[in-house]
Amino acid sequence: MPETRSFRLGVAGPVGTGKSSLIATVCRELAGELRLGVITNDIYTDEDARLLRSAGVLDPERIRAVETGACPHTAIRDDVTPNLIAVEDLERDFAPLDVVLVESGGDNLTATFSPALVDAQIFVLDVAGGGDVARKGGPGIARADLLIVNKTDLAPYVGVDVEQMVKDAEHARDGKPVIALSRTDPASVALLTEWVRSMAHAVRAGDHTPVDPGPMAPHSHVGEDGELITHTHAHTH
Amino acid sequence: MGNAELVAMMLADGRLPTGGHTQSGGLEPAVRAGLGADGKQLADVAAYARDRLRTTTRVEAAVAVLTRHIATSSHLSGTKLSPGDENVPKNGPRLSERAATLGPVEAAWAARTPSHVVRGVSRRQGRLLLRLARRVWPDVSAYLPNDGEIARPVVLGVVGAVTGLSAEQVARTIAYDDAQTVISASLKLLPVDPADAATWLAGLHDDIEWLVKDVAPLTRIDEIPADGAPLIDVFAHNHAIERMRLFHA
Ligand SMILES: Nc1nc2c(ncn2[C@@H]2O[C@H](COP(=O)(O)OP(=O)(O)OP(=O)(O)O)[C@@H](O)[C@H]2O)c(=O)[nH]1
Numbered sequence: 001m002p003e004t005r006s007f008r009l010g011v012a013g014p015v016g017t018g019k020s021s022l023i024a025t026v027c028r029e030l031a032g033e034l035r036l037g038v039i040t041n042d043i044y045t046d047e048d049a050r051l052l053r054s055a056g057v058l059d060p061e062r063i064r065a066v067e068t069g070a071c072p073h074t075a076i077r078d079d080v081t082p083n084l085i086a087v088e089d090l091e092r093d094f095a096p097l098d099v100v101l102v103e104s105g106g107d108n109l110t111a112t113f114s115p116a117l118v119d120a121q122i123f124v125l126d127v128a129g130g131g132d133v134a135r136k137g138g139p140g141i142a143r144a145d146l147l148i149v150n151k152t153d154l155a156p157y158v159g160v161d162v163e164q165m166v167k168d169a170e171h172a173r174d175g176k177p178v179i180a181l182s183r184t185d186p187a188s189v190a191l192l193t194e195w196v197r198s199m200a201h202a203v204r205a206g207d208h209t210p211v212d213p214g215p216m217a218p219h220s221h222v223g224e225d226g227e228l229i230t231h232t233h234a235h236t237h
Numbered sequence: 238m239g240n241a242e243l244v245a246m247m248l249a250d251g252r253l254p255t256g257g258h259t260q261s262g263g264l265e266p267a268v269r270a271g272l273g274a275d276g277k278q279l280a281d282v283a284a285y286a287r288d289r290l291r292t293t294t295r296v297e298a299a300v301a302v303l304t305r306h307i308a309t310s311s312h313l314s315g316t317k318l319s320p321g322d323e324n325v326p327k328n329g330p331r332l333s334e335r336a337a338t339l340g341p342v343e344a345a346w347a348a349r350t351p352s353h354v355v356r357g358v359s360r361r362q363g364r365l366l367l368r369l370a371r372r373v374w375p376d377v378s379a380y381l382p383n384d385g386e387i388a389r390p391v392v393l394g395v396v397g398a399v400t401g402l403s404a405e406q407v408a409r410t411i412a413y414d415d416a417q418t419v420i421s422a423s424l425k426l427l428p429v430d431p432a433d434a435a436t437w438l439a440g441l442h443d444d445i446e447w448l449v450k451d452v453a454p455l456t457r458i459d460e461i462p463a464d465g466a467p468l469i470d471v472f473a474h475n476h477a478i479e480r481m482r483l484f485h486a
């Protein structure tokens with residue numbers, strides 16, 4: 001990997017699940033040990049970038065916004081060129097960077113990053129979106145490198161059983177990691193930062209091959225209790 | 238070298254991954270400045286696209302035509318470059334010399350594009366097209382660097398030269414793309430029925446063909462028209478500092 005090439009980490013997931021907050025957390029925790037940059041893809045261009053700049057966790061110049069023409073899905077998947085150029089320019093202007101985080105505009109469950117843009121990706125759900133979401137599946141839930149079940153501190157207020165939600169997610173993911181996260185829970189934040197750290201290490205060492213979560217077709221089977229389950233996941237059965 | 242007609246279709250297809258989805262052809266700031274009267278005057282969109290075809294787009298199309306002409310008539314496009322040695326052709330001039338022949342046409346374009354914001358947008362879009370073109374049509378590397386901010390019509394003119402497009406096809410691609418950029422952006426910015434949008438585009442065909450007829454025969458840089466639309470430039474400058482925007486330009 002050339003000296004100026006960073007570990008490019010995508011962060012996707014539905015609107016408001018906490019993508020920007022997660023990036024702010026990663027920056028706050030890791031800015032001391034890793035050289036970071038951020039690209040945002042908000043619907044109205046500047047919002048996420050402004051939020052992150054005002055969080056004061058990173059030099060504001062290292063946070064850049066890319067317009068998506070109201071097509072967040074296209075920007076991370078079908079036509080990644082504007083994002084790719086933004087990442088490369090950031091890597092050039094602040095060389096060498098260790099990690100560039102790319103935040104997708106909040107989209108739906110089908111939006112995942114093209115492996116042409118990122119080396120690995122995090123998919124962010126939150127408990128407030130309902131305990132069923134993880135079971136519904138989709139390419140991001142099933143096959144992102146890391147799935148976050150966010151805002152676990154809110155679980156009691158929205159009637160969600162976090163443990164069950166994580167179990168559903170793990171089932172849909174065939175063993176890939178799931179982290180139940182809350183920014184108010186330092187232990188969960190430590191799990192997240194450790195994952196980023198080790199993934200950055202693996203990518204830098206050439207030990208990681210980008211996996212495309214892909215637009216996998218959902219399929220159905222009958223669960224143990226006789227209920228029809230429709231979901232998307234990686235393993236065969 | 239592919240079938241020229243198909244290459245022209247690819248270049249005109251918004252799904253070609255060159256960042257087209259980030260562009261509104263200046264429609265977003267125009268709407269913000271009152272075009273379409275909050276959805277009460279939707280025909281403004283077609284009129285705006287037509288105004289561009291008669292002014293700024295005419296310049297862009299002429300620049301693409303001249304670029305194609307220069308690149309084609311320098312009798313270099315057939316020179317095959319050896320793989321892995323892309324900047325040093327076995328025979329014929331070096332890349333820098335070939336690129337230098339395109340310098341005057343880029344300069345003529347810049348002189349006719351007074352807004353630095355508009356120039357910046359075109360060069361950024363040119364860079365996106367160039368990055369794709371060097372993968373899909375590697376012969377462009379004989380004329381252009383692998384990466385760089387070069388006016389989009391210049392990049393498109395080079396693609397036209399190495400793929401065998403006619404001057405008409407190059408001009409039509411620029412004109413159609415600009416009109417379609419404006420019309421399809423209107424679907425995101427105003428309460429437009431998509432079938433109406435397609436009807437507007439069809440209604441612009443005569444304007445597109447007039448433009449093609451006017452600029453396709455040009456062979457001298459000083460024949461490139463210098464039509465401008467100062468209000469479009471003013472809108473572009475407003476947009477560059479606008480926070481809440483969907484489109485890059
Ligand atoms: N209670 C709680 N709220 C959180 C947590 N993380 C984020 N939030 C809140 O969730 C809301 C949305 O967070 P963002 O980080 O803006 O979410 P996002 O996914 O970036 O949103 P979009 O970019 O608009 O899709 C904000 O009000 C955050 O403060 C958390 O761990 N716990």
Ligand SMILES: [Mg+2]
Pocket residue numbers: 019020021048103
């Ligand atoms: Mg956000």
